[in-house]
Amino acid sequence: MSGRSNIAMLLGATLVSAGAFWAATAPGVSQEAVFASDLAFNAIEPITCPAEPMNVLIGQPVADVDLETLPQPFEVYAHDGEPRGEYRAERLLIRFDANGTVTNVTCG
Known part of the structure; x- marks a missing residue:
């Protein structure tokens, strides 16, 4: 052996x-x-972050984002704000700037 x-x-x-x-x-x-x-x-499946396919939102006006089509859970927040609550690997985070343009799509 x-x-x-x-x-x-x-x-x-x-x-x-x-x-x-x-x-x-x-x-x-x-x-x-x-x-x-x-x-x-x-047997638990790994948590996946849905941010990569949602990067198409970067550069778009946040007002044009169709919230009905976003993967759950998600949160949209302003450039001078922070996501609410604890870190959640599966939660989609969409950040927009002072002009209302999506600048960042991540998870957390």
């Missing part, structure tokens, strides 16, 4: 042991629940 295979086996055994240890020591939590939650976590 190669060194890489030995490391992979050792790592896998360590992770399984750690999960079994946690499940055995956590009151009221079954080992099946721990492994099921691990599977659910690994």
Whole structure:
């Protein structure tokens, strides 16, 4: 067996042991629940930012942006403002300048 295979086996055994240890020591939590939650976590799709295809808005008057066609969630804010709330990787942010022209399209 190669060194890489030995490391992979050792790592896998360590992770399984750690999960079994946690499940055995956590009151009221079954080992099946721990492994099921691990599977659910690994099945989550990565969050994607929809900003790149929306870059066509840059240079357009913000008044001409059709809000009905924007991907949800989104926020439009002025050059002297900030997005509201916490960072959200999937939230489209459209910024416009003092003249009402879209200057930046990002996510956050």
